[in-house]
Amino acid sequence: MSPRYEGKPTPSRGFRLRGRWFPVRKSTTRRGFGVRRPGLGVLLAGLAVGVGVVSLGVGASEVSWRELGEVLVGGGDAGTRLVVLELRLPRIVTGLLVGMAFAVSGALLQTLARNPLASPDVIGVSAGASAAAVSVLVLAGSAGGVSGLAAQVGLPVAALLGGLGATALVAVLAAEWGRGPGFGAVAAGRVVLVGVGVSAAANSLVSWLLVVGDVNSASRAAAWLAGSLNGRSWTDAAPIAIAVAVLVPVALLFGRDLSVLVLGDDVASALGVPVPRTRAVLLAVAAGLAATATAAAGPIAFVALVAPQVAQRLCRTDRPPLLTTAALGALLVVTADLVARTGLELAGVGPHELPVGVVTAACGAPYLIHLVGRRQKES
Amino acid sequence: MRTESLTLGYGADAAVVTDLSLEVPAGRVTAVVGPNGSGKSTLLRGMSRLLTPRAGRVVLDGTDVHRLPAKQLARRLGVLPQGPVTPDGITVAELVSRGRHPHRGLFARFSAYDEQAVAAALDAVGMAEYATRPVQALSGGQRQRVWIAMVLAQGTPYLLLDEPTTYLDLAHAVDVMEVVHAAARDGGRTVVAVLHDLTLAARYADHLVVMSGGTVAAEGRPADVLTEDLLADVFGLSATVVDVGGAPAVTGQESRCGRAATGGSWC
Numbered sequence: 001m002s003p004r005y006e007g008k009p010t011p012s013r014g015f016r017l018r019g020r021w022f023p024v025r026k027s028t029t030r031r032g033f034g035v036r037r038p039g040l041g042v043l044l045a046g047l048a049v050g051v052g053v054v055s056l057g058v059g060a061s062e063v064s065w066r067e068l069g070e071v072l073v074g075g076g077d078a079g080t081r082l083v084v085l086e087l088r089l090p091r092i093v094t095g096l097l098v099g100m101a102f103a104v105s106g107a108l109l110q111t112l113a114r115n116p117l118a119s120p121d122v123i124g125v126s127a128g129a130s131a132a133a134v135s136v137l138v139l140a141g142s143a144g145g146v147s148g149l150a151a152q153v154g155l156p157v158a159a160l161l162g163g164l165g166a167t168a169l170v171a172v173l174a175a176e177w178g179r180g181p182g183f184g185a186v187a188a189g190r191v192v193l194v195g196v197g198v199s200a201a202a203n204s205l206v207s208w209l210l211v212v213g214d215v216n217s218a219s220r221a222a223a224w225l226a227g228s229l230n231g232r233s234w235t236d237a238a239p240i241a242i243a244v245a246v247l248v249p250v251a252l253l254f255g256r257d258l259s260v261l262v263l264g265d266d267v268a269s270a271l272g273v274p275v276p277r278t279r280a281v282l283l284a285v286a287a288g289l290a291a292t293a294t295a296a297a298g299p300i301a302f303v304a305l306v307a308p309q310v311a312q313r314l315c316r317t318d319r320p321p322l323l324t325t326a327a328l329g330a331l332l333v334v335t336a337d338l339v340a341r342t343g344l345e346l347a348g349v350g351p352h353e354l355p356v357g358v359v360t361a362a363c364g365a366p367y368l369i370h371l372v373g374r375r376q377k378e379s
Numbered sequence: 380m381r382t383e384s385l386t387l388g389y390g391a392d393a394a395v396v397t398d399l400s401l402e403v404p405a406g407r408v409t410a411v412v413g414p415n416g417s418g419k420s421t422l423l424r425g426m427s428r429l430l431t432p433r434a435g436r437v438v439l440d441g442t443d444v445h446r447l448p449a450k451q452l453a454r455r456l457g458v459l460p461q462g463p464v465t466p467d468g469i470t471v472a473e474l475v476s477r478g479r480h481p482h483r484g485l486f487a488r489f490s491a492y493d494e495q496a497v498a499a500a501l502d503a504v505g506m507a508e509y510a511t512r513p514v515q516a517l518s519g520g521q522r523q524r525v526w527i528a529m530v531l532a533q534g535t536p537y538l539l540l541d542e543p544t545t546y547l548d549l550a551h552a553v554d555v556m557e558v559v560h561a562a563a564r565d566g567g568r569t570v571v572a573v574l575h576d577l578t579l580a581a582r583y584a585d586h587l588v589v590m591s592g593g594t595v596a597a598e599g600r601p602a603d604v605l606t607e608d609l610l611a612d613v614f615g616l617s618a619t620v621v622d623v624g625g626a627p628a629v630t631g632q633e634s635r636c637g638r639a640a641t642g643g644s645w646c
Contacts, residue, residue: 114464141607183434258481266429266460271533318466320475 015252040314045325048099048334052092055338056084088232094296095337095356096330097240101293103329104251106304107311107320108286110309112279113191114378116371118288119305120163124303127202128166129159129294130225134206137221138213156239158294163291166202170195172182204245227300227357229337236296243292247285248326254281257324262319300357302364303332308369336360380405380426380537380569385435387418394433395421397591403586407572408563410580410601413590413606414614419573420461420541426459426571427539430588437512439537457535461542463526465514471525472510475500478532500532503566504558520551527558531566538562540572544579552576556583581605582626589613602627 011147057068069077105244106119113123120126127176136158174194206225223230257273271277290304307329308320314328315321336359343359344352380403388394396418403409411419424430426437428444437444444452457478465474478500479493501507504524509517514525525544530538543559544552560583563570576579580587581601586596589605591613597604605627610616620627 077430128497256483257480260477262464263474263477264460264462264464267463269429269449269494270451270453270456270458270460271478274449316468318469 017069041321041324044324044331048096048327048331051331051334051338055092055334055341056088058081058338058342059088085136087223090231090234090237090332091337092231094237094240095229095333096227097237097244098293098297098300099307099329099331099333100317100326101240101244101289101309101329102300102304102333103311103325104248104322105286105290105293105321106329107308107325108251108255108258108282108289109304110308111262111319112282112286114262116309117192117305118195119308120286121299121304122199123170123191123303124166124198124202124297125163125170125287125290126294127199127206128169129291130161130299131202131205131209132158132162132165133295134209134221134225137224138209138217141144156292159295160288160291162202163287163294164284166198167287170198171283223355224298224366225299226355227360228355229333229340230353232297240292240296243289247289248322251285251289252322253280254278254285258282258319286370298355298357299338300333301361302368303329303360305371306364306367307332309367332360336363380436380439380571382422382426382437383435384424384451385425385437385548386433387421387430388433389421390429391538394593397427398435399594400435401588401595401598401607403569403571405569406563406567407585408560408572408583409586410584411571411588411590412449412575412577413578413596415516417590417613418593419590421593423458423539423541423571424460427456427569429458429460429461448560450481453533453535455535456539457530457533458536459526459538459540459543461545465522467515468511469571471506471512471514471517471528472497472501474514474525475501475528475532478529481533494532496532503531503561504528518551520554523547523555524558525564527555533564536568538568538570540570542573542575544576552579559583577605577610578626578628581628582623588605607628 020170053072056063056072057063063071065122067076067080068084071081076084102120108115109118109120109123109125112118133155136154140154157375170191174191206221207243210221213221226270257268260268260271260273261275261278263271265275268278293300306307310324311325311328315324333356337356340354340356340359344354382399382401383434384399385396385399387396395524396440397498399422413419421430425432426444428437431445435554439447439452439456455571475495476489476493479489479496482493486594498507501510504527506521506524506528509521509525509582512535514522517525527540527543530540538559540559547555556579559570559572563569563585572580572584574584586598586603587601587604589596589609596613597609602622602625605620607618607620610620610629616629619630
């Protein structure tokens with residue numbers, strides 16, 4: 001072969017051929033946004049932190065901007081410090097982390113299943129985690145609710161096991177056996193169908209638990225099931241912080257292989273990717289993130305479904321970009337939480353708080369309908 | 380590259396390829412032909428490690444393919460399987476650049492060398508001016524050429540192609556085979572392609588392997604192998620083989636009557 005490229009190739013995102021410049025990484029086929037991936041991710045992350053800071057100053061007890069500033073640099077009076085650092089900050093940090101976890105989990109599952117509907121809340125991961133967590137809430141709780149060890153360790157661990165269990169079940173039931181080596185080949189449509197089934201089974205278990213449990217535990221569980229950041233403390237934030245710190249880097253490391261996994265399992269293995277192992281690791285990471293996030297804040301609906309798709313459209317890539325998706329997920333959850341905390345009051349209804357899951361569901365449901373409609377038009 | 384007593388099958392089903400030994404001539408195009416179900420695609424899957432053999436082995440440069448680490452194999456052996464997935468919105472250059480995946484280090488960026496490989500591959504298939512177009516906006520033949528460019532960009536000395544001309548009309552199929560042939564002739568690559576079009580195979584292959592019932596029925600130079608007797612034996616065709624510019628071409632194909640597979644009741 002005698003390539004006829006001109007000039008010295010510059011080590012950047014593209015190549016020169018016959019005097020023309022061809023970008024390689026970034027899609028330049030459509031005009032419009034033209035936003036580069038890292039820039040957009042940084043922008044979204046900045047917005048998420050910004051909304052978080054604004055959120056610190058908003059709430060039932062008034063904190064002025066000056067007081068907030070003082071507290072953040074280490075000053076302020078004890079009362080304000082308590083409100084900002086012990087009541088609001090853990091809640092907002094939990095919100096940011098939960099948003100990242102759900103969003104990355106959704107991005108991984110959607111890419112692995114090659115189906116934008118395959119998010120943890122659709123295919124049963126969140127439902128499995130919920131069923132396990134509600135079991136702990138209802139069965140381990142005395143009349144005073146879950147306390148001590150059961151709440152701090154039992155709930156996240158149970159949710160993690162429930163989420164992993166549901167994922168394994170979906171993966172096994174949806175796998176196409178007998179073609180190619182090992183566990184793998186999850187067909188795009190099947191994983192959603194099987195997942196909806198597993199989800200329904202887990203949700204019926206939840207309903208049964210709510211019926212048999214005593215009134216206090218059941219109402220506590222019901223509030224948790226709506227997805228709420230209300231009253232989250234640093235002990236709630238710790239497990240999700242560990243999960244994000246450990247699992248997101250793993251996702252990024254193995255996620256590099258997603259760029260060829262989207263080309264089909266055979267092409268990916270021909271390009272040197274150990275497909276069954278990579279798929280198993282990424283599935284486990286996705287399940288772990290969604291399950292820990294569910295344990296921390298309940299199954300906040302639609303974040304995992306919407307964030308990856310929106311990030312993909314903004315970046316114009318062929319799959320959801322993981323870091324941008326994470327930033328967008330964090331932004332979605334803190335914004336939804338701010339709206340949930342203040343929306344009713346601003347609307348003049350009174351000082352009531354909504355669970356954050358209600359806000360994300362209200363925004364996410366129309367998007368889901370749009371997505372399903374568009375897919376039907378395409379097929 | 381060669382196979383030694385290779386036996387291949389899926390799951391618990393009966394073996395599709397049995398005890399097959401084959402030597403692939405280096406730096407040449409080898410075409411594997413045979414009737415549907417003769418095991419030609421299965422053979423290619425076995426040779427490319429997409430399918431683990433039940434017995435026997437595949438030897439590449441003196442080492443068993445199934446003992447090589449996946450990434451090392453991918454730097455030596457490029458494979459274009461059937462039915463690759465084209466993601467929404469991916470551009471030609473992006474798709475071709477994914478062929479460089481096996482050469483990627485842990486934190487390495489796309490290097491100047493990678494860029495050259497992508498540019499050369501696009502040039503080889505004549506798709507350079509389409510580099511920034513979305514693959515889904517291309518015709519079937521162009522799309523197939525882009526996929527071949529992806530495998531060429533992988534920069535491997537060996538190439539295995541599974542039915543690269545399926546669903547293409549004759550003009551596009553000829554285009555694609557020109558590219559494949561050039562990869563061997565100009566690039567010094569060893570190419571094995573599964574083909575269903577006998578005339579196309581005979582025209583572009585240096586070495587023809589005819590499979591039947593999971594074994595090699597005949598192999599050699601196309602002009603020696605592709606005879607009327609062979610067509611009758613292997614394909615159940617009574618056809619005339621004519622010489623077109625030194626390559627045999629199959630004409631006047633007609634199904635032999637009384638053969639179960641073609642429905643004896645019609646005759």
